[in-house]
Amino acid sequence: MKAKKSLGQHFLRDKGILKKIANFADIKKEDVVLEVGPGGGSLTELLLEKSKMVIAIEKDKRMVELLKEKFSKEIKEGKLEVVEGDILDLKLGEPEKSPVRKTFAARRRENSKNSAEFYACLSNRSFSLAQDYILVGNIPYYITGALFKKALGSQNPPKSITFVVQKEVAERIMTKNNRPARPNGHSGRESILSISIKAYGKPEYGGIIKAGSFYPKPKVDSAMISIRNINKENFKNISETKFFEILKAGFAHKRKLLIRNLDKFKKKEEIKEIFGKGNISEKTRAENLSVENWIFLAKELQKDYQGSFPL
Known part of the structure; x- marks a missing residue:
């Protein structure tokens, strides 16, 4: 399926790199994962193996239909929920005030006492999320700053975030003590982005992903980055x-x-x-x-x- 340039789509097909991303996210069997931009579901498949459940947010209607067909079994079992919409429109912790339709998975877990939950809302649908959910995604470069801001500043932030982002952005975030994070990397100066993220959690660098690993090939290399131990103690x-x-x-x-x-x-x-x-x-x-x-x-x-x- 052809990537949409307007959505900033660059698909990862290297299974080895996909496994590295899934492992770097440090997902446990009891975790609920919120995946951003699952595309064709290559990473989704690995996240399903590692977690209790995956909620996949996809803006591209073509991909939504593909995911529903590819993972029909997992959807029926309540292991996967596919929600069509823009992640930047996601409302966390407020949908109980909105007249939205609850999905099957949300209703099924409504009475669960295994962990604290809250409702999220997108595109007139609501779904429940464990309060210690994990956010993962191979995200479009152009939403990086906005998505970090939305997730970290939300009423119910994830316990960790693992994103594939532009390599230069990852190095800017990792800046420490006025030194570059990696050889030949960024100048080492802090920025609004790096300070904003460090105010909420600890960033970890997961390594470079070469541009050739994506289709279509972007103009720059990417990198894996995780924000661990997210909290609002500061x-x-x-x-x-x-x-x-x-x-x-x-x-x-x-x-x-x-x-x-x-x-x-x-x-x-x-x-x-x-x-x-x-x-x-x-x-x-x-x-x-x-x-x-x-x-x-x-x-x-x-x-x-x-x-x-x-x-």
Whole structure:
């Protein structure tokens, strides 16, 4: 079946690489997997072998029909649920308020007491998800940032995420202590994306996937990346909204010193005191700070702040 360029489709057919992705996701038999963009189901097949259940979200109607035919047995057994729609439209934790039709699998598990569950909604269908579900996918490059933001910032985030993304993006996320994650890799500077992800969990690099492993062949190499131990511990004493307003302000003008980018929150002298308290140089720029530095700054800058944080 021909890939749709408009959907950013690049299919993986190398069984060895598909197995590496499934293994890297670290799925246990009791896990529920939410798969993004299953395509023809090559990875889906491996995820089904490793998990309790797979819920596959597919935007391409052609692929939805193919998956339903290919995995009719697994669907009847309640091992697989195929939902047509755009993953970016997925609503987590709210559909009980919406007049949606519950799928068979959702109804069947409604009375299950094995694990805590919540409802998700997409395309007027609702389905239940274990609260510790795993998110996996060979995703289109163009939705990478938006999908990370949606999943990590949701009311019910996954316990881990494993994606195939553009190699350069994976290396940007893995940046640590101002050094490149891999030889000849990224410059080592932090970004809004890398800090945003590290605020929620620990990223792990799974290795490069050459462009030739995909059909059609993309212009760049890809890489596997996982975000483990996802939680919101960093936001116990500060709201996510406030943290990200401060983070965005810090990165707003990359050439400026950070202390100047943050002057909307407090007077310069007060910011200098905060920097001293956190052992942060007044000459530093946003890209030089770790996620721990940012959490510290957010906690300090929100104190007695009289401005208006957007809700």
